Amino acid sequence: MVPSYKGSYNDSLQATILAARQGRPPALVQIFEVGSQLALDSGAFQPVSGIKRVDFSDYLRPVINYYTIGGRVNSLPFNSSSPVLYYNQDLMQKAGLNPKQPPTTFAGILSACKKIEAAKLGANCFGMSLNGWFIEQWMAQQGATLLNNGNGREKRATSVNLDSPQGRKIFTFFKTLQDNKWFSYTGKLEDWDGSDAIFTNQKVVFHITSTADIGNIRDAAGKSGFKVGVGVLPIPDGSKRSGVVIGGASLWIPKAISKAQAEGALDFALYMTNTRNMADWHKLTGYYPVRQSSIALLRQQGWFSQSPLQLVAFNQLTKTVPSPATAGGLNGAAIETRRIMEEGVQKVLGGASVDSAVKETQQRVNAALSQYNSNFR
């Protein structure tokens, strides 16, 4: 097997579909979760459940449910994540905040921001990458589907639900942060690394990003000389915590390869994600161990008591209430619709009103869905 790196999740999905159209697809490809509908629509892949018998009962339900579309397991779960709160325990203490009780709601972050500003730490309150992924998560946390038609899982989504009380709460959070100058980011959209650097360089006290970064952030915080904490994803006020949508990526196998190649690719993917490898991968990165047997192994090793940062993240996943909202939204234009949502939040950060940003975002996402869906009439 020859590995080939194609860049970001967006880039590698687009490169794979192009390669498949040209009749030379890779035998195995990692595709991010929201690329699943586009991957299906491309017609370039075969469901892994059709290649050979795999015992999917060992996979965690929220994970296998995400990748089961139309009753078939299309791709093999690999790197699974969700967003969490990272916090600088030392700076919290300096601001008179209790690092044992990190904020769990938007209001909690905003009231901590007031204290942080008053403490004049030379660090801002909060920063994160502007990525549609978080908007998707905050809708799910409020028990709301992001998209109509059962989050695009019953039939193709034709409308987004952002012009709603739930959507407005998300945009209003950014408006309040901006009005008070409590938010720091690099100014670029989807700048995962840049926003991590702002946090690990101690320029902000709070940061939200993927559990995937636990390993890297823990190491960088150690070098930067502060103690990092991990808390549950803070959620909009006035809602019950419904849980997270599984993020990360899964492994897809194209159609245009021989049966022997497809079986070989699946065997390799199963090896990569076997009980032991999944447990090691989790320890190193922070991605979830997606197999029950890996979790049993980690428990036996005493891992969760040695690694409280990862336990918080893990509990967040296991407490997720299964529903159409937490199953996650599917749409084939997700690369574009995510970008539109990010631009909507960026407009609020640039001074636009919540009302105009939400309405414009809603209208632009709906137009993108309609344009995409017109290919399937």
Ligand SMILES: O=P(O)(O)OC[C@H](O)CO
């Ligand atoms: O950074 P990751 O791999 O946890 O992925 C985050 C999102 O799910 C990407 O869509």
